[in-house]
Amino acid sequence: MRPVLVECVPNFSEGRRPEVVAAIAQSIGRVPGVHVLDIESDEDHHRCVVTYVGPLEPVLEAAFAGVQEAVRRIDLRTHQGSHPRIGAADVVPLVPIRGITLEELVPAARRLGERIARELGVPVFLYGEAATSPRRRDLSFLRRGNFEGLQAAMDGDPERRPDFGPPTVHPTAGGTVVGVRPALIAYNVELGTDDVEVARAIARRVREAGGGLVNVRAIGVKLERRGTTQISMNLLDYRKTPIYRAFELVAAEARRYGVEIRSSQVVGLVPEDALVECAEYYLRLDATWSRRQILERRLMELEAAEAERRPTDPAPGAEPSAG
The missing domain is CATH 3.30.70.670 (Formiminotransferase, C-terminal subdomain)
Structure with missing residues (x-):
């Protein structure tokens, strides 16, 4: 059986200081077993997105490390960008890739959210498949009013109160949304x-x-x-x-x-x-077209078939087993 593989795509409210983006990505990539696949940042949105994959527990550890670094380095009181946000670590979605389902990731999202609130003092909201009410499934509902309006939203609407941590905005890091969703x-x-x-x-x-x-x-x-x-x-x-x-x-x-x-x-x-x-x-490709005509796909099929036929080599220095 192939090992479980989980993707995480945290969005951070920083797109103008390359050194901060790099520090956040490095904090994620230092976790053993995690592979950072992509880092995107945008100055107008004032936002960066880190995409990484790994087994479940390393992915959760890396997510916490990234949030911790963002809380340490980002002050939303001086942050202005075109993208909606409520937090320095704005949203942390977990995505099932292989060997695990959306439903099976929900308890993991809850563990991550509880840890962020307990250790970093940031209120955490659950969304997507992990949401605790239908309205909270939608990220835009939880972001309504942005960082500047988050405290008033929590004070005035029970549906906007955090799932973990007290209903008090972190003074510089705001709040964080953690959830489970399919790939988008x-x-x-x-x-x-x-x-x-x-x-x-x-x-x-x-x-x-x-x-x-x-x-x-x-x-x-x-x-x-x-x-x-x-x-x-x-x-x-x-x-x-x-x-x-x-x-x-x-x-x-x-x-x-x-x-x-x-x-x-x-x-x-x-x-x-x-x-x-x-x-x-x-x-406007016609009915004769097949995706098996893609060269790279056929080469991957060939390589996979050859790997299955190839005998397993004994470890260096190992004695052959007795017949």
């Missing part, structure tokens, strides 16, 4: 306008809550340093809503305002199948 795609489309109200109007029509695409979360944000705006999306299930469909709807809504698309961006890692779907759509 973070996908942004940059618009040829600096009018953020246009971007927000487009985002409203694209996201599921506004009658747009199923399993899509979208916001319109201003990119001050680039002098433009962006539709920032999470595609929660690319099999139901592929990347090309999200792109085409953004483009169609933008045309209503006479706005062109400048570029698009994948944040972090993306499943290969999601990009192949885009190629199939835009190239």
